[in-house]
Amino acid sequence: xxxxxxxxxxxxxxxxxxxxxxxxxxxxxxxxxxxxxxxxxxxxxxxxxxxxxxxxxxxxxxxxxxxxxxxxxxxxxxxxxxxxxxxxxxxxxxxxxxxxxxxxxxxxxxxxxxxxxxxxxxxxxxxxxxxxxxxxxxxxxxxxxxxxxxxxxxxxxxxxxxxxxxxxxxxxxxxxxxxxxxxxxxxxxxxxxxxx
Amino acid sequence: xxxxxxxxxxxxxxxxxxxxxxxxxxxxxxxxxxxxxxxxxxxxxxxxxxxxxxxxxxxxxxxxxxxxxxxxxxxxxxxxxxxxxxxxxxxxxxxxxxxxxxxxxxxxxxxxxxxxxxxxxxxxxxxxxxxxxxxxxxxxxxxxxxxxxxxxxxxxxxxxxxxxxxxxxxxxxxxxxxxxxxxxxxxxxxxxxxxx
Numbered sequence: 001x002x003x004x005x006x007x008x009x010x011x012x013x014x015x016x017x018x019x020x021x022x023x024x025x026x027x028x029x030x031x032x033x034x035x036x037x038x039x040x041x042x043x044x045x046x047x048x049x050x051x052x053x054x055x056x057x058x059x060x061x062x063x064x065x066x067x068x069x070x071x072x073x074x075x076x077x078x079x080x081x082x083x084x085x086x087x088x089x090x091x092x093x094x095x096x097x098x099x100x101x102x103x104x105x106x107x108x109x110x111x112x113x114x115x116x117x118x119x120x121x122x123x124x125x126x127x128x129x130x131x132x133x134x135x136x137x138x139x140x141x142x143x144x145x146x147x148x149x150x151x152x153x154x155x156x157x158x159x160x161x162x163x164x165x166x167x168x169x170x171x172x173x174x175x176x177x178x179x180x181x182x183x184x185x186x187x188x189x190x191x192x193x194x195x196x
Numbered sequence: 197x198x199x200x201x202x203x204x205x206x207x208x209x210x211x212x213x214x215x216x217x218x219x220x221x222x223x224x225x226x227x228x229x230x231x232x233x234x235x236x237x238x239x240x241x242x243x244x245x246x247x248x249x250x251x252x253x254x255x256x257x258x259x260x261x262x263x264x265x266x267x268x269x270x271x272x273x274x275x276x277x278x279x280x281x282x283x284x285x286x287x288x289x290x291x292x293x294x295x296x297x298x299x300x301x302x303x304x305x306x307x308x309x310x311x312x313x314x315x316x317x318x319x320x321x322x323x324x325x326x327x328x329x330x331x332x333x334x335x336x337x338x339x340x341x342x343x344x345x346x347x348x349x350x351x352x353x354x355x356x357x358x359x360x361x362x363x364x365x366x367x368x369x370x371x372x373x374x375x376x377x378x379x380x381x382x383x384x385x386x387x388x389x390x391x392x
Contacts, residue, residue, distance in 0.1 A: 014244050048210050053249060055290035065312075066282040069275075079265075086262040087283055094251035094292065116261075 015095030023092035030126030033133040035172040036101035059102035085113035125166040128173035211291030219288035226322030229329040231368040232297035255298035281309035321362040324369035
């Protein structure tokens with residue numbers, strides 16, 4: 001967890017005045033194919049249109065860059081989530097609303113992520129259930145996980161620990177993306193209001 | 197190097213309109229105690245005062261967070277710089293001016309950093325020479341490096357590969373911080389102009 005003494009004080013206020021809102025982390029957690037990335041990108045577009053400084057950290061995309069040297073073992077997943085948590089906190093300290101889309105299957109790791117930016121961390125459970133996600137299976141990952149071709153797959157051959165007290169839970173298994181976005185956007189506008 | 201397809205297109209333009217400038221990376225490289233962090237923070241303040249969306253990634257600070265699990269062996273230094281390069285590129289993709297203050301002693305690693313955000317990457321050699329840095333030694337690190345208490349110390353017991361063709365070179369060994377800042381700020385305002 002970063003020592004953020006440098007990033008408190010006058011610059012924080014200047015940034016808040018410049019962007020019209022405080023920094024924060026919107027942490028989307030859920031199974032593969034639950035709709036995290038779609039929701040994250042839709043939220044980013046909606047916030048950008050409203051003049052928010054915001055950015056998506058997508059787990060799959062980061063695995064082609066920052067996390068390209070990590071696999072899917074429990075240790076690597078933990079390191080994957082730790083790095084995303086640290087970077088999300090940097091973005092929030094920089095005054096932005098950082099939206100993360102990472103499975104982040106372990107409660108402990110999500111708790112760590114919260115501690116990295118406790119002043120404005122919002123855990124959102126993107127809560128499509130396993131059968132919905134497996135029914136979609138857009139990348140054929142569940143099929144590969146069932147045949148054993150893909151190991152350590154959250155919800156199939158590795159745990160996904162459901163959030164017990166998320167700040168928001170969205171049932172993307174039943175709702176349309178538009179309805180899910182409406183719920184999420186309303187939450188963000190309320191909790192990280194834009195002053196202008 | 198991140199696959200940034202998601203981050204090109206309409207949102208990039210929206211961000212540029214919102215912030216009044218494009219994203220970019222100002223990469224400060226130089227020996228320990230050359231004045232990278234001081235210069236980075238001074239630049240951040242000067243840019244913030246001019247309405248820029250900007251943020252400092254400081255190597256020492258990151259070693260308490262994102263890079264807390266890395267040491268100073270050549271492999272760990274390489275990974276340290278790689279992660280900073282990837283995160284700096286994320287900030288630039290998010291539309292911000294990201295200022296990094298990391299020794300980054302190897303040419304190859306700095307070249308990698310440039311490739312991560314080639315469209316607007318600016319290598320700045322903070323070029324106080326070894327005797328100036330060692331004369332200052334604010335944290336007593338050179339003394340420890342000379343007695344062998346500290347291993348792999350750039351410029352003493354590990355290489356520092358001087359940039360051959362930096363975009364800017366600033367002699368922080370002779371100049372005052374104010375003069376160095378003036379030079380750096382002029383460069384940034386010219387190469388990443390603010391439109392408003």
